[in-house]
Amino acid sequence: MPEGHTLHRLALDLTDAFAGTKPQVSSPQGRFADSAALLNGRECRGADAHGKHLFVDFDDQLLHIHLGLIGKLRLAPPAPPLGQVRVRLATPQVAADLTGPQLCVVRTPAEVRAELARLGPDPLQPDADPERAWNRIHRSGKPIAALLMDQTVLSGVGNVYRAEVLFRQRIRPHVEGRKLARQSWLAIWDDLVTLMPQGVVDNRIDTVRGEHSPEAMGRPPRVDDHGGEVYVYRRAQLPCHVCGSRIRTEVLEGRNLFWCGRCQRRN
Template sequence: MPEGHTLHRLAAEHQRVFGGRPVGAGSPQGRFAAGAAEIDGRVLVAADAHGKHLLLEFDDDRVLHVHLGIYGTWRFGEPPVPEPQGAVRLRLTGAGGYADLRGPNACELLEPGGVKLLRDRLGPDPLRADADPDRAWARISRSRTSIAALLMDQSVIAGPGNIYRAEVLFRQGIDPMLPGRALSRERWSAVWADLVVLMAEGVRSGRIDTVRPEHTPEAMGRPPRVDDHGGEVYVYRRAGSPCLVCGTAVAAAELAARNLFWCPGCQPPAG
């Protein structure tokens, strides 16, 4: 599933291609035909993202809400617009090009009240200027749940996924099994600040890079990472490999139906 930086990049691309202009909309697949007809010809006022949710606001105050889930994708192209290929749930067209949506978990039109309900159930997004990290801290500081699980709960903090979760905990030297209520406010502030920087870099580059300059392939004389997610990381998908910092074998376990990665040497249990 795409992590939050990808959705912010998608919002920026929609704004670039369609923003401020009437947008054609259709559903070649037919599953969103009624919704597409309602926004066909409307002006895209703003493209925004909150966590893993894309929000496209049109000039009738309605918002197209898209959650890609595991299989959803957007594909952009330039004119001329080709015939749709495969199961295209939604096609947006404009003078600047087109965008095809396939396989989303959610594709729906929301009234302003529905948008508020969606935002209210999401935690703060480190990539949003209006994010309030104290909202997340209020939940974390009372919880017996592990910090690793809390960072994957989109109602606690919106946007980070499995990669950012594993990497920020490594970078801050935090045992992933530490209960939220055992995390100090100072360490939470460091986690939040690190996520803001790492995810903003993800928006800029389009990939997740989390290693510090002294641990890059060039600095260490090691081969670059080869992985379909791209980017240089410390622990994600590196189970059994030596930690880039201390040499301890990276550990892995399943937590809440997702694979968790950490370094027992750099992230020892508290106490």
């Protein structure tokens, strides 16, 4: 599932492509035809994201998208649609095709505000308040590794950022939220505020510090379809870049967790 940086990057790309235009909105697949008709020909004001939710603004109507596990949103020059395209935004210059989303609905601004109220703060939003997340975390008996993935606690963090930020801050993934030190939470937040905007710029996740890069360590670069240099994500049984011990893995609440038992001992 795409993490928050991907949705913010898509919001920027959609704004560049459609803000100030009146795109044709259609549903080549047919399943979204009635809703597409509500948006067709309206002026697009741009797009924004909160966590893993994407909103395309058509004044008093907003197209709300959640890609889920298999959803894709592709921008390209107009051409006949490929596959089961749920919705297409198109001008003579560019088309955005959405396939396989978990959610694709038209909402009013009031409905969007209600949706956002249910979500945790997004580190990519300039006005995000880490205290909102901390108020949930320090009262919870769940492991911090589970809480970071709970979108009602914190928006936009997925499996990669979860594993990597905990490693970078040397925090035990199994420590309960109520036992997590406040300074550890603030370090997590500050790190996400640094890492995730860079992910928007690069359109990929890189988390290794300079001293642990392939060039500095004389090791081969990572080869993975997710891209980016990482410390622990999808590196089970490989040596830790810092201490050399084997990276561990287990399934936590249905998702694979990765960590280093030697490096990650802080609460």
